[in-house]
Amino acid sequence: MPIQWTKDLSTGINELDHQHQGLFVMVGALQEAIRANRLDRVADTIRFLERYAVEHFATEERYMRAHGYPNLPEHRAAHLEFVAEFRRHGQLLASKGLRPLLVVEMFGWLRDWLAEHVRSADGEVARHFAGVGVRPPGWVRRRVEAPAESRLPLAEASQVGPDGPAEAEPPPGSGPRKR
Numbered sequence: 001m002p003i004q005w006t007k008d009l010s011t012g013i014n015e016l017d018h019q020h021q022g023l024f025v026m027v028g029a030l031q032e033a034i035r036a037n038r039l040d041r042v043a044d045t046i047r048f049l050e051r052y053a054v055e056h057f058a059t060e061e062r063y064m065r066a067h068g069y070p071n072l073p074e075h076r077a078a079h080l081e082f083v084a085e086f087r088r089h090g091q092l093l094a095s096k097g098l099r100p101l102l103v104v105e106m107f108g109w110l111r112d113w114l115a116e117h118v119r120s121a122d123g124e125v126a127r128h129f130a131g132v133g134v135r136p137p138g139w140v141r142r143r144v145e146a147p148a149e150s151r152l153p154l155a156e157a158s159q160v161g162p163d164g165p166a167e168a169e170p171p172p173g174s175g176p177r178k179r
Protein backbone atom coordinates (compact mmCIF):
# COMPACT_ATOMS: atom_id res chain seq x y z
CA MET A 1 0.00 0.00 0.00
CA PRO A 2 1.42 3.46 -0.86
CA ILE A 3 2.35 5.68 2.07
CA GLN A 4 0.20 8.75 2.40
CA TRP A 5 0.78 12.07 4.09
CA THR A 6 -2.08 12.99 6.38
CA LYS A 7 -2.69 16.17 8.41
CA ASP A 8 -1.76 14.49 11.69
CA LEU A 9 1.80 14.29 10.33
CA SER A 10 2.04 18.08 10.10
CA THR A 11 5.15 19.56 11.71
CA GLY A 12 3.58 23.01 11.91
CA ILE A 13 6.02 24.27 9.28
CA ASN A 14 4.76 24.46 5.69
CA GLU A 15 8.14 23.95 4.08
CA LEU A 16 8.78 20.72 5.99
CA ASP A 17 5.28 19.44 5.36
CA HIS A 18 5.67 20.04 1.61
CA GLN A 19 8.99 18.20 1.63
CA HIS A 20 7.47 15.24 3.52
CA GLN A 21 4.65 15.16 0.99
CA GLY A 22 7.24 15.26 -1.82
CA LEU A 23 9.14 12.34 -0.29
CA PHE A 24 5.96 10.28 0.05
CA VAL A 25 4.99 11.08 -3.56
CA MET A 26 8.44 9.95 -4.75
CA VAL A 27 8.18 6.71 -2.80
CA GLY A 28 4.82 6.20 -4.54
CA ALA A 29 6.46 6.93 -7.92
CA LEU A 30 9.18 4.39 -7.14
CA GLN A 31 6.56 1.80 -6.26
CA GLU A 32 4.75 2.51 -9.52
CA ALA A 33 7.99 2.24 -11.55
CA ILE A 34 8.75 -1.13 -9.92
CA ARG A 35 5.20 -2.35 -10.59
CA ALA A 36 5.43 -1.28 -14.25
CA ASN A 37 8.93 -2.83 -14.50
CA ARG A 38 10.36 0.50 -15.70
CA LEU A 39 13.96 0.10 -14.56
CA ASP A 40 15.02 3.39 -16.18
CA ARG A 41 12.51 5.24 -13.99
CA VAL A 42 13.53 3.22 -10.94
CA ALA A 43 17.14 4.38 -11.29
CA ASP A 44 16.13 8.03 -11.86
CA THR A 45 13.73 8.04 -8.91
CA ILE A 46 16.32 6.52 -6.56
CA ARG A 47 18.89 9.16 -7.56
CA PHE A 48 16.37 11.95 -7.18
CA LEU A 49 15.12 10.60 -3.82
CA GLU A 50 18.60 10.59 -2.35
CA ARG A 51 19.24 14.24 -3.29
CA TYR A 52 15.79 15.26 -2.08
CA ALA A 53 16.16 13.43 1.24
CA VAL A 54 19.57 15.00 1.91
CA GLU A 55 18.15 18.45 1.17
CA HIS A 56 15.11 17.80 3.34
CA PHE A 57 17.22 16.66 6.30
CA ALA A 58 19.34 19.81 6.06
CA THR A 59 16.19 21.98 6.02
CA GLU A 60 14.63 20.10 8.93
CA GLU A 61 17.82 20.36 11.00
CA ARG A 62 17.93 24.10 10.30
CA TYR A 63 14.42 24.52 11.73
CA MET A 64 15.28 22.32 14.73
CA ARG A 65 18.32 24.48 15.46
CA ALA A 66 16.33 27.71 15.01
CA HIS A 67 13.63 26.52 17.45
CA GLY A 68 16.03 25.03 20.03
CA TYR A 69 15.09 21.36 19.62
CA PRO A 70 17.02 19.59 22.40
CA ASN A 71 17.39 16.16 20.69
CA LEU A 72 18.95 17.51 17.51
CA PRO A 73 22.15 15.37 17.79
CA GLU A 74 20.17 12.09 18.01
CA HIS A 75 17.80 13.18 15.24
CA ARG A 76 20.69 14.19 13.02
CA ALA A 77 22.37 10.82 13.68
CA ALA A 78 19.18 9.08 12.45
CA HIS A 79 19.27 11.18 9.26
CA LEU A 80 22.95 10.33 8.68
CA GLU A 81 22.28 6.64 9.28
CA PHE A 82 19.49 6.78 6.69
CA VAL A 83 21.78 8.38 4.10
CA ALA A 84 24.52 5.80 4.77
CA GLU A 85 22.03 2.92 4.44
CA PHE A 86 20.55 4.48 1.29
CA ARG A 87 24.05 4.61 -0.25
CA ARG A 88 24.74 1.00 0.75
CA HIS A 89 21.60 -0.05 -1.13
CA GLY A 90 22.58 2.19 -4.07
CA GLN A 91 26.07 0.66 -4.29
CA LEU A 92 24.64 -2.84 -4.20
CA LEU A 93 22.29 -1.98 -7.06
CA ALA A 94 25.17 -0.39 -8.99
CA SER A 95 27.41 -3.43 -8.58
CA LYS A 96 24.79 -6.16 -9.08
CA GLY A 97 22.48 -4.32 -11.48
CA LEU A 98 18.85 -3.37 -10.87
CA ARG A 99 17.75 -6.85 -9.89
CA PRO A 100 14.05 -6.88 -9.03
CA LEU A 101 14.67 -8.57 -5.68
CA LEU A 102 17.25 -5.95 -4.64
CA VAL A 103 15.07 -3.09 -5.86
CA VAL A 104 12.03 -4.40 -3.99
CA GLU A 105 14.14 -4.88 -0.86
CA MET A 106 15.44 -1.33 -1.04
CA PHE A 107 11.95 0.00 -1.70
CA GLY A 108 10.52 -1.82 1.35
CA TRP A 109 13.25 -0.49 3.62
CA LEU A 110 12.87 3.06 2.25
CA ARG A 111 9.08 3.14 2.58
CA ASP A 112 9.09 1.72 6.12
CA TRP A 113 11.91 3.97 7.33
CA LEU A 114 10.32 7.13 5.98
CA ALA A 115 6.82 6.32 7.23
CA GLU A 116 8.15 5.48 10.71
CA HIS A 117 10.59 8.40 10.93
CA VAL A 118 8.09 11.04 9.81
CA ARG A 119 5.47 9.70 12.22
CA SER A 120 7.59 9.18 15.32
CA ALA A 121 10.90 11.11 15.21
CA ASP A 122 9.58 14.06 13.19
CA GLY A 123 6.35 13.84 15.23
CA GLU A 124 8.40 14.45 18.37
CA VAL A 125 9.95 17.50 16.67
CA ALA A 126 6.45 18.72 15.74
CA ARG A 127 5.40 18.48 19.40
CA HIS A 128 8.43 20.54 20.38
CA PHE A 129 7.61 23.15 17.71
CA ALA A 130 4.03 23.36 19.03
CA GLY A 131 5.38 23.73 22.57
CA VAL A 132 7.52 26.72 21.63
CA GLY A 133 4.68 28.42 19.81
CA VAL A 134 5.06 27.24 16.19
CA ARG A 135 1.50 26.65 15.06
CA PRO A 136 0.32 24.22 12.36
CA PRO A 137 -0.67 25.78 9.03
CA GLY A 138 -4.21 27.11 9.12
CA TRP A 139 -4.21 27.29 12.93
CA VAL A 140 -6.76 29.80 14.18
CA ARG A 141 -7.30 30.78 17.81
CA ARG A 142 -10.95 30.10 18.59
CA ARG A 143 -12.82 32.19 21.16
CA VAL A 144 -14.17 29.84 23.81
CA GLU A 145 -17.47 30.97 25.35
CA ALA A 146 -17.58 30.49 29.10
CA PRO A 147 -20.49 28.38 30.37
CA ALA A 148 -23.52 30.43 31.48
CA GLU A 149 -23.09 30.01 35.26
CA SER A 150 -19.49 31.23 35.23
CA ARG A 151 -20.67 34.47 33.66
CA LEU A 152 -22.70 35.36 36.79
CA PRO A 153 -21.26 38.14 38.94
CA LEU A 154 -18.51 36.65 41.14
CA ALA A 155 -20.35 36.94 44.48
CA GLU A 156 -23.43 35.34 43.06
CA ALA A 157 -21.48 32.63 41.22
CA SER A 158 -19.60 31.62 44.39
CA GLN A 159 -22.88 30.74 46.03
CA VAL A 160 -24.08 28.50 43.22
CA GLY A 161 -23.66 24.89 44.26
CA PRO A 162 -24.64 21.79 42.34
CA ASP A 163 -28.21 22.22 43.63
CA GLY A 164 -28.53 25.88 42.78
CA PRO A 165 -27.82 29.07 44.78
CA ALA A 166 -26.83 28.40 48.41
CA GLU A 167 -28.71 29.98 51.27
CA ALA A 168 -27.31 33.42 52.01
CA GLU A 169 -25.17 33.76 55.16
CA PRO A 170 -26.73 36.03 57.81
CA PRO A 171 -25.10 39.45 57.91
CA PRO A 172 -22.37 39.78 60.59
CA GLY A 173 -23.68 40.82 64.00
CA SER A 174 -27.18 39.53 63.42
CA GLY A 175 -26.58 36.81 66.05
CA PRO A 176 -27.49 33.15 65.95
CA ARG A 177 -30.56 32.29 64.01
CA LYS A 178 -33.73 31.69 66.02
CA ARG A 179 -35.33 28.33 65.48
Ligand SMILES: [Fe+2]
Nearest residue numbers: 020060118122
Ligand atom coordinates in the same frame (compact mmCIF):
# COMPACT_ATOMS: atom_id res chain seq x y z
FE1 LIG B 1 11.50 14.84 8.03
Ligand SMILES: [Fe+2]
Nearest residue numbers: 060117121122
Ligand atom coordinates in the same frame (compact mmCIF):
# COMPACT_ATOMS: atom_id res chain seq x y z
FE1 LIG C 1 13.69 13.91 10.51
